[in-house]
Amino acid sequence: MKTNQLYPTLLVSLLTLATALIPQAAAATEPTSPVETAPSTPRAESAGLTALVEQATDAYNQADYDQARQTFIRAIQIAPQNPDLYRNLARTFFWQNDYAAATAYYDFYLRLAPANAPDLEQIHGERRLAATRAGMQVWQTPEPQRLVLQSLNDQLDEGRAYTAGGGGAWSLYQTLIRTQFAQPELAQLKKRLVRRLFDEIESQFVVPTDQPSPRLDLEDWKVQRERIEATRSLTDDEVILDALQRRLLIVQTAESLLLARYADAVQQAETAMRNNPDILFTAWFQITALLHSQQFTRALAAIDELEPRLRQNAPTLLDYAQILRAAALQKNGQHNDAATIYSELLAP
Amino acid sequence: MPTKLFYTSCRHTAPRTRQTTPKYLIFIAFLAITTCNFASLASAEPTSSASLPQATRTDEALPAPGNDTRLIYWSIQPPAASANTQATKSAINVLRDGLKEALAAEQSRHLLSETQFQAHVANTSTPIPLCIIGLEPCVTPKTLAFDTLNLSLIIRLQLQPVASGFEATYEIMDRRGLISRTGTVQANTARTLAFDLVRTIFDATGTLAFDSTPRGAIVEIDGKTIGVTPISQNLPVGTYTYRLVLNDYEPIDGTTEVASERASTIQHDLNRIPDPNGPPESLTSDADAAFHAAQTTSTGLFQPIAREAILPNHYGARLSYDLTFQSTTFRNARGEYGSDEYEFRGFTERGAMPDSGPLRRLVMPHGPRLELYYTGESFGLTLLSLSYLQSSPDHEAELELRNDRQPILTTVHKLQRLQFRPFQLTYRMFFGNFVPTAEAGIGINFQWIKLRGNQLSEPITLSQTESFWTAGLGLQYFITPQISAQFRYNLQSYFNDGLGTEHMLNLGVGMLFGNIFGFDAEPPGKL
Numbered sequence: 052m053k054t055n056q057l058y059p060t061l062l063v064s065l066l067t068l069a070t071a072l073i074p075q076a077a078a079a080t081e082p083t084s085p086v087e088t089a090p091s092t093p094r095a096e097s098a099g100l101t102a103l104v105e106q107a108t109d110a111y112n113q114a115d116y117d118q119a120r121q122t123f124i125r126a127i128q129i130a131p132q133n134p135d136l137y138r139n140l141a142r143t144f145f146w147q148n149d150y151a152a153a154t155a156y157y158d159f160y161l162r163l164a165p166a167n168a169p170d171l172e173q174i175h176g177e178r179r180l181a182a183t184r185a186g187m188q189v190w191q192t193p194e195p196q197r198l199v200l201q202s203l204n205d206q207l208d209e210g211r212a213y214t215a216g217g218g219g220a221w222s223l224y225q226t227l228i229r230t231q232f233a234q235p236e237l238a239q240l241k242k243r244l245v246r247r248l249f250d251e252i253e254s255q256f257v258v259p260t261d262q263p264s265p266r267l268d269l270e271d272w273k274v275q276r277e278r279i280e281a282t283r284s285l286t287d288d289e290v291i292l293d294a295l296q297r298r299l300l301i302v303q304t305a306e307s308l309l310l311a312r313y314a315d316a317v318q319q320a321e322t323a324m325r326n327n328p329d330i331l332f333t334a335w336f337q338i339t340a341l342l343h344s345q346q347f348t349r350a351l352a353a354i355d356e357l358e359p360r361l362r363q364n365a366p367t368l369l370d371y372a373q374i375l376r377a378a379a380l381q382k383n384g385q386h387n388d389a390a391t392i393y394s395e396l397l398a399p
Numbered sequence: 400m401p402t403k404l405f406y407t408s409c410r411h412t413a414p415r416t417r418q419t420t421p422k423y424l425i426f427i428a429f430l431a432i433t434t435c436n437f438a439s440l441a442s443a444e445p446t447s448s449a450s451l452p453q454a455t456r457t458d459e460a461l462p463a464p465g466n467d468t469r470l471i472y473w474s475i476q477p478p479a480a481s482a483n484t485q486a487t488k489s490a491i492n493v494l495r496d497g498l499k500e501a502l503a504a505e506q507s508r509h510l511l512s513e514t515q516f517q518a519h520v521a522n523t524s525t526p527i528p529l530c531i532i533g534l535e536p537c538v539t540p541k542t543l544a545f546d547t548l549n550l551s552l553i554i555r556l557q558l559q560p561v562a563s564g565f566e567a568t569y570e571i572m573d574r575r576g577l578i579s580r581t582g583t584v585q586a587n588t589a590r591t592l593a594f595d596l597v598r599t600i601f602d603a604t605g606t607l608a609f610d611s612t613p614r615g616a617i618v619e620i621d622g623k624t625i626g627v628t629p630i631s632q633n634l635p636v637g638t639y640t641y642r643l644v645l646n647d648y649e650p651i652d653g654t655t656e657v658a659s660e661r662a663s664t665i666q667h668d669l670n671r672i673p674d675p676n677g678p679p680e681s682l683t684s685d686a687d688a689a690f691h692a693a694q695t696t697s698t699g700l701f702q703p704i705a706r707e708a709i710l711p712n713h714y715g716a717r718l719s720y721d722l723t724f725q726s727t728t729f730r731n732a733r734g735e736y737g738s739d740e741y742e743f744r745g746f747t748e749r750g751a752m753p754d755s756g757p758l759r760r761l762v763m764p765h766g767p768r769l770e771l772y773y774t775g776e777s778f779g780l781t782l783l784s785l786s787y788l789q790s791s792p793d794h795e796a797e798l799e800l801r802n803d804r805q806p807i808l809t810t811v812h813k814l815q816r817l818q819f820r821p822f823q824l825t826y827r828m829f830f831g832n833f834v835p836t837a838e839a840g841i842g843i844n845f846q847w848i849k850l851r852g853n854q855l856s857e858p859i860t861l862s863q864t865e866s867f868w869t870a871g872l873g874l875q876y877f878i879t880p881q882i883s884a885q886f887r888y889n890l891q892s893y894f895n896d897g898l899g900t901e902h903m904l905n906l907g908v909g910m911l912f913g914n915i916f917g918f919d920a921e922p923p924g925k926l
Contacts, residue, residue: 112925142922158705177922182712183912187879189708264533308532335531342527370540371531374547378525386521393520394513396544397472397553399570399578 100129104136111143119143124233131237134163138174140233145177150185154178159235196232199223203240212247213278215270220244221281241285248282249291252298256330263371264332269309276302297326304336308343316340331364338375347383351376370396469551470519472510473498476557490565490589491558497593523548536617538624541576550574551633554600558592561585565592569600573634575623580635606633606662607655609643611669616645631662645669700878706829708880710776712911717770717885719907721786726759729796729811730897732848734861740801743848743861747795750808759899764788764814768905774825781823781840788816796850798859809852816846818891820869827875834875836887841868844893867893867901875909883909 107122123140130136141156157178164171192200203223206212211219224244227237255275258265267275279295279302286292300323307316320337327333334357341350354376361369373392381389475495478487495511502509510516525547530537537543545551553572558565564587573579584599586592608631609618616628619642625632628643634657643651648669655665732743746758766788772781791813798807823840843866851858873887884907891901 108926114924139926142926145922154708158708173920176920179712180921182708182880187881189702189704189879191702262533262537263531266533266536268534305532309534332533339527339532371528371537371543374528374540374543375531377544378527378547381520381523381525387517390517390520393544393548394516396540397550397572397576399555399572 100126103129107139111139114146116143116147120147121231124231127233128228128237131233131235131241132163134160134165134168137163137235138170141181142177145181149190150181151188151190153181154185155190157181163235192232192234193230196227196230199227199230200232200236200240203227207240207243207247212244212251213274213281215274217277217281220247221278245282245286245288245291248278248285249294252278252282252295256298256301256332258332260365261367263335263368267305269306272302272305272309276306297323300326301330301333301336304333304340308336308340311343313340313344317344317346331360334360335371335375338379342375342379342382345382347379350379351383354379470508470510470549471552471554472516472548472550473512474516474553474555475512476555478557478559484560487558487560490560493589494556494558494565494567494593497590498597500590501594501597520548536624536627538626539576542574542625545574545576556596558589563587565589567592567596569596571600571635574632575620575625577621577623605635605657606631607639607641607657608632608662608664609641609666610664611643611645611651611667613645613648613669616643616648616651616667616669618643641665643667643669647672701832704832704877704880709829709834709877709911712881713773713775714912714916715770715772715774715779715909716912717768717772717907717909719768719770719885719905719909720765721768721788721903721905722763722765723788723891723901723903724761724763725899725901726761727899728757728759728897729848729861729863730757731895732846732861732863733801734859736855736857736859741798741807741859741861742801743850744797744799744806746811747797747808750795752797757897760792760794760811762790762792762814764790764816766816768907770909772823772825774827774911777826777828779825779827781820781825781838784818784820784823784840784842786816786818788814788818790814798850798852798861807852807854809850809855811848811850812858813849814846815849816844818842818844823869832877834877834883836873836875836885837871838873838887838889839868839870841866842891843867844891863898865893865895865898867891871903871905873905881911883911885909 103122103126107119107126110116110119110122120140120143123136123143127133127136127140137156137159141153141160144150144153144156157174160174161171161178164174168174191197203220203226206220206223213219213221217225221244224240227240252275255265255267255271255278276299279299283292283295300319304316304319304323307313307319317337317340320333320340323330324333324337334353338350338353338357341347341353354372358369358372361372373396377389377392377396380386380392473495475491477491498509498511499506510519528537528543528547529535530543538546551574555570555572557568559568560566563585566583566585568581568583570578570581580600582599584592584595586595607620609616609628611628614628618625618628618630618632620632620634620639622640622642638654638656640652640654642653648671651667651669653665653667655663657663728745729743730745734741745752746760748758752758766786768784768786770781770785771783772779774780792811794811796809796811798809799805800807820840820842823838823842825836825838827834827836843864846863846865848861848863849858850861869889869891871887871889873885875883875885877883885905887905889901889903889905891903893899893901
């Protein structure tokens with residue numbers, strides 16, 4: 052690898068590593084119990100935003116500009132489309148004598164502020180003054196942020212949104228936040244990331260036509276849960292949040308099943324099936340959980356309910372239902388009935 | 400504590416020498432090896448050994464049977480109704496007994512009747528297939544039924560009486576659910592037929608085993624999935640195509656032959672597909688230093704500059720250089736020398752003025768220009784534009800003394816101009832760093848012409864003052880929001896027709912200032 056290619060790679064690498072070591076970034080990757088769900092939501096963030104703005108304003112009014120700057124940056128990261136935050140951060144930079152940064156953030160304000168904002172004239176004046184004092188200095192997106200931003204955009208275009216261990220675009224987004232990136236572009240990045248995460252979540256539920264269930268093991272389901280929680284932490288779109296909540300029920304069912312919490316799995320599967328009528332494979336989870344919890348009659352009834360749906364939507368899977376039926380009959384002591392089904396399955 | 404839904408592994412036993420083992424027992428042993436199917440998936444991990452992606456195949460004698468439990472189900476069908484006599488039924492029983500005898504050593508691994516099959520189902524604790532909930536790739540339901548019942552083969556026999564005794568038509572269904580072999584065996588007696596069947600069927604099979612690095616690759620034989628590596632499959636002799644597929648690795652396709660009584664192992668090292676978005680290659684711990692790298696830098700020559708950054712800079716000064724081209728006459732230029740007053744009559748050619756009218760000569764004065772201006776978002780006003788131009792032409796010309804109209808032949812040897820443009824309206828548009836401009840206004844030109852000649856004791860200077868209108872087009876390139884370079888073309892047309900029109904090329908550097916007069920307020924101290 053050439054030296055000039057190595058540098059950006061190294062930089063993004065160390066930023067990613069640093070992010071992984073930070074509790075804030077790692078929060079969404081912490082394994083949690085399937086039944087303990089308390090992800091931070093944008094609604095919670097909104098409540099936090101008010102407190103942050105108050106905290107930043109107090110710091111500004113007390114001339115603690117370093118604290119004000121850091122807090123306004125955090126506030127912008129939560130609400131990147133709020134113009135007032137950019138204005139206040141610009142003023143903070145101004146009093147820190149960082150006129151180039153102040154000028155850039157006045158520009159962000161002027162870009163986002165409504166055309167009839169009452170303070171436009173005042174801000175134009177403040178900006179001129181900052182620009183004059185900046186002289187030849189022009190603020191630019193810092194190199195680490197630019198590199199992470201580029202990697203994030205690449206990942207959002209062609210890569211994975213969330214991978215095991217909290218990697219993928221999600222990780223780069225967290226790294227970007229860690230680098231104190233606070234620009235209006237963050238809003239669009241967030242939207243794209245949410246879309247990609249949601250697509251990835253949905254793609255995990257897609258089942259090949261000849262398979263009963265998606266090929267996911269316990270670790271995959273944990274990653275799926277983290278992916279859902281990561282997405283929930285980034286959006287306040289009610290439609291998406293509702294869909295995520297419904298999909299989370301499936302994940303909880305799968306995790307309970309694979310952790311041998313069969314009673315939980317049976318109960319959760321019913322809720323998941325009721326809330327996700329478009330997802331057929333939850334029925335396989337329910338039947339498997341019923342068989343493992345020795346509820347053979349209920350399992351046979353569930354197979355009876357499943358078969359018409361299979362006949363309509365996935366006739367190639369009907370024989371798998373027969374396999375489970377034979378297993379249920381066998382475990383229920385109906386050996387000859389089970390043998391008959393096996394004989395039919397093994398017929399040429 | 401309930402058992403977790405994880406995997407069981409398959410145990411292989413140590414091989415024994417082939418000479419001590421009957422062929423069919425060897426075959427049965429390898430049928431058992433085929434039980435190593437999906438269970439190994441969970442433990443599939445990449446190994447550290449890396450080698451070229453080439454297959455290695457090893458053929459070896461069949462090992463002896465171990466503690467394997469894979470079963471063979473013999474489904475013995477009665478003959479067609481017309482031949483289904485009592486004698487035939489009796490022959491079926493003899494055949495079944497003969498099979499028991501022929502398979503005596505491994506009889507427990509053969510289900511020779513439907514009753515035995517039902518008993519096997521009753522006694523088998525069938526696992527719930529993991530593939531149903533996505534923990535493994537699901538094989539076909541038939542294969543799943545084979546695995547669930549721990550079967551390796553189903554041999555279907557149909558017995559027919561023939562002239563020379565009995566004929567058995569057999570078909571073998573393997574774990575894939577395919578009829579992999581059919582045949583016919585004849586013998587004098589049903590018992591002999593049983594022994595011949597055992598020999599014929601078991602001699603005509605071999606074992607194909609697959610392994611890969613890393614393990615866990617899905618194995619397809621003739622397009623049918625049989626499981627994941629490592630896996631062994633008993634197959635009738637013949638040629639097979641196979642495919643190994645593992646996520647993130649290049650698939651492997653190949654062809655192989657299964658020979659009778661032989662166990663072949665196909666080993667592939669899979670090539671990982673490079674991940675363009677993979678994890679970074681190396682890490683350092685100096686993250687914070689990188690985070691806090693200097694955020695403010697001076698712009699380079701080609702850094703993009705936002706329009707918003709340029710707009711607040713309203714006051715400008717520009718220093719540039721003019722190069723002008725003008726075909727002119729200098730008529731009416733006047734001057735004094737002592738008590739004499741002179742007037743420029745016109746250029747001459749070979750000492751005489753043409754009759755056709757005043758002769759024009761090209762002059763190219765050049766020099767610096769200073770401009771001060773104010774600009775808004777699109778429109779601006781040049782408050783001062785001052786040019787000093789000069790050139791040293793060498794043109795013949797004629798003067799006259801104003802008092803006696805006496806012509807004097809001279810040479811124009813120096814031209815100096817001072818041009819003042821008090822008001823020019825400008826318009827600009829933004830295209831990134833490039834800003835095209837247009838301008839128009841009026842101005843006044845002061846010029847001094849120095850002439851010398853044999854009839855003059857000293858060179859004399861004539862002067863002239865004329866007003867003009869001017870228009871121009873230009874292109875600015877902003878290097879920073881404050882500094883720009885500009886090239887433009889101006890046309891200056893004199894209201895006095897005799898002086899003609901000036902064409903000016905101008906190249907210069909400008910500087911813009913924001914709050915130059917200190918009018919702008921500082922931000923408030925409290926929000």
